[in-house]
Amino acid sequence: DAKTTQPPSMDCAEGRAANLPCNHSTISGNEYVYWYRQIHSQGPQYIIHGLKNNETNEMASLIITEDRKSSTLILPHATLRDTAVYYCIVRAPQGGSEKLVFGKGMKLTVNP
């Protein structure tokens, strides 16, 4: 079973920041938080990941609470192309690679 909880859906206005929440209250000390997204009819796409510190890349920012029980993915200026299902996943790297356990994710709809 997925170890994360996300709301089923969220709407955002184009150009606005989209803040996508995720709860992972049972996360272990060595588990990372990963975010992937899946645009309709495509394979999932990696966005960002983090362990304890906040992270930022060209796609998004990841804010992890101090107790690591929840996190927020921030898309600073949402566009119509950001409409997708977003998956928050916790994963413990084990010797190189480990499977991803997906939940149902959260459908983000960016409206014009």
Place this chain on the structure above:
Amino acid sequence: GAGVSQTPSNKVTEKGKYVELRCDPISGHTALYWYRQSLGQGPEFLIYFQGTGAADDSGLPNDRFFAVRPEGSVSTLKIQRTERGDSAVYLCASSLAREEGEQFFGPGTRLTVL
């Protein structure tokens, strides 16, 4: 550079038939994964290869499903005696075998069993 490719993109077969789905990972990626995605659900793990060997096949639903990666690159997922419940999108992903390696996914093969 080239991403993960999967062929065919669509496969329609009849119940009871045998099918093969192919995955070409990103060059140099030693880890390869197969997932299955049913409508409205997130991808579900099937099997993971590290090089030529299956390091984790715990997600294969039953012995009708089998996957190979004989030379440590291309992988084939084989399904025998297909059933209607096997209809899904089959996704392949590859990654570098390092601790935080992100997985790169292909576009998937949509399998329909009539």
